[in-house]
Amino acid sequence: MTTAGNRLERRKARTRSALITAAQRFIADGKPNAPILEITQAADVGMGSFYNHFDSRDELFAAAVESALESLGDYLDSLTVELSDPAEIFAQSFRITGRLFRLQPDLSRVLVNSGPSLIASTKGLAPRAARDIAAATEAGRFVAPDTDLAMALVAGSLLGLGQLLLQQPDRDDAAAADALTAGILVSLGLSRAEAEELCSRPIPLGAADLDQP
Amino acid sequence: MTTAGNRLERRKARTRSALITAAQRFIADGKPNAPILEITQAADVGMGSFYNHFDSRDELFAAAVESALESLGDYLDSLTVELSDPAEIFAQSFRITGRLFRLQPDLSRVLVNSGPSLIASTKGLAPRAARDIAAATEAGRFVAPDTDLAMALVAGSLLGLGQLLLQQPDRDDAAAADALTAGILVSLGLSRAEAEELCSRPIPLGAADLDQP
DNA sequence: ATTATCTATAGATCTATAGATAATGC
DNA sequence: ATTATCTATAGATCTATAGATAATGC
Numbered sequence: 014m015t016t017a018g019n020r021l022e023r024r025k026a027r028t029r030s031a032l033i034t035a036a037q038r039f040i041a042d043g044k045p046n047a048p049i050l051e052i053t054q055a056a057d058v059g060m061g062s063f064y065n066h067f068d069s070r071d072e073l074f075a076a077a078v079e080s081a082l083e084s085l086g087d088y089l090d091s092l093t094v095e096l097s098d099p100a101e102i103f104a105q106s107f108r109i110t111g112r113l114f115r116l117q118p119d120l121s122r123v124l125v126n127s128g129p130s131l132i133a134s135t136k137g138l139a140p141r142a143a144r145d146i147a148a149a150t151e152a153g154r155f156v157a158p159d160t161d162l163a164m165a166l167v168a169g170s171l172l173g174l175g176q177l178l179l180q181q182p183d184r185d186d187a188a189a190a191d192a193l194t195a196g197i198l199v200s201l202g203l204s205r206a207e208a209e210e211l212c213s214r215p216i217p218l219g220a221a222d223l224d225q226p
Numbered sequence: 227m228t229t230a231g232n233r234l235e236r237r238k239a240r241t242r243s244a245l246i247t248a249a250q251r252f253i254a255d256g257k258p259n260a261p262i263l264e265i266t267q268a269a270d271v272g273m274g275s276f277y278n279h280f281d282s283r284d285e286l287f288a289a290a291v292e293s294a295l296e297s298l299g300d301y302l303d304s305l306t307v308e309l310s311d312p313a314e315i316f317a318q319s320f321r322i323t324g325r326l327f328r329l330q331p332d333l334s335r336v337l338v339n340s341g342p343s344l345i346a347s348t349k350g351l352a353p354r355a356a357r358d359i360a361a362a363t364e365a366g367r368f369v370a371p372d373t374d375l376a377m378a379l380v381a382g383s384l385l386g387l388g389q390l391l392l393q394q395p396d397r398d399d400a401a402a403a404d405a406l407t408a409g410i411l412v413s414l415g416l417s418r419a420e421a422e423e424l425c426s427r428p429i430p431l432g433a434a435d436l437d438q439p
Numbered sequence: 440a441t442t443a444t445c446t447a448t449a450g451a452t453c454t455a456t457a458g459a460t461a462a463t464g465c
Numbered sequence: 466a467t468t469a470t471c472t473a474t475a476g477a478t479c480t481a482t483a484g485a486t487a488a489t490g491c
Contacts, residue, residue: 021463021468046259048453059471128341132389162402165386166409173382176345177374189375196379200413234442234489261479272445
């Protein structure tokens with residue numbers, strides 16, 4: 014949490030972090046027009062400080078989405094380090110992310126409400142998924158010659174899953190995530206049997222530490 | 227275009243329609259905060275008239291998205307009337323919609339920029355796709371026992387495709403749409419061979435009449 | 440006579456900054 | 466001495482409406 018640098022820089026980082034966290038809540042609540050004064054009040058930061066860190070609300074919100082994606086990506090990496098099969102890494106990452114929609118509803122609302130950013134972003138989830146898909150294709154596990162096209166299906170489906178789980182609060186998130194992951198794996202070239210086997214393996218779900226770095 | 231009713235009602239409908247069309251352009255341009263005055267100016271309508279039709283900008287924008295989805299759905303229905311196999315209706319609808327991202331960039335930007343609405347909407351594309359998927363499952367063509375979950379994959383993928391085509395203007399839209407559709411069909415239970423056969427059939431692409439009703 | 444539209448604007452809201460205050464560095 | 470933060474607010478912007486005008490109904 015406490016970044017390097019001297020005390021002054023740490024204080025500055027703390028203020029910036031408070032703004033980003035507050036912004037994530039407003040995004041999660043679907044309030045992309047929240048007045049800057051309200052955001053700074055939620056962050057318990059003086060109005061004027063905002064402009065020490067960001068030039069506009071859009072800039073803050075973009076940083077907030079990027080930060081959420083990045084910490085989610087780091088978290089997934091930490092849970093898949095011991096795996097070597099890229100197909101399994103991909104499957105497990107998707108299954109975990111699906112479960113996070115329930116464990117971290119704020120985070121998932123940020124994702125769902127920033128749709129296109131999730132798909133297009135060069136940070137966070139998308140580049141990791143693209144990396145896994147390319148590696149699995151290289152290894153002959155997937156048949157996905159067009160990584161970008163595969164990403165359209167994968168990232169879009171993730172948004173769809175998030176939307177579904179928010180809409181149906183009583184739905185079993187693990188079952189939905191696993192079934193959807195299996196469908197995606199089949200689409201990416203695995204056999205139905207192998208896809209379902211991969212999606213029935215146990216997964217680690219360590220206490221997520223998704224706070225600001 | 228000219229709705230029923232007397233002249234007064236037609237005039238009213240014209241004003242409303244002008245506001246909706248203007249709103250769709252602002253949505254397409256990613257300007258969800260456009261001042262109401264700017265919208266009415268774009269619609270060539272007096273500022274005050276806005277409040278004769280809508281209580282807020284959000285209400286107008288919701289109507290604009292719904293209208294875009296509805297006319298797109300009607301268009302797809304008109305092109306698939308002669309088909310009876312629900313799997314083929316679904317495949318053809320998806321392939322056509324993918325191509326429309328190029329033919330109607332404004333429309334596609336509306337879709338992409340209103341992401342969750344597309345997935346959740348009870349009008350337009352989603353209910354039609356759900357209908358086709360359920361029918362194909364009923365007929366033993368698809369293996370998709372959970373229609374809502376299938377919709378998460380289908381609707382999400384459509385968003386992903388739209389995003390991809392906007393991002394890569396030189397990409398072959400027909401090839402991308404067909405390849406993605408095949409992947410989705412495999413995920414929904416068709417064999418790879420049959421999915422690719424379905425996606426290589428010729429499709430009608432009549433001059434789209436997607437204007438306001 | 441009725442209904443819809445238009446023009447003009449009061450009042451509310453928000454942004455961005457100036458100037459004062461507090462915290463840290465040296 | 467320097468840097469970041471805070472408070473307070475001028476000026477810009479926007480919303481929503483009042484009142485006038487134009488179009489249609491009968």
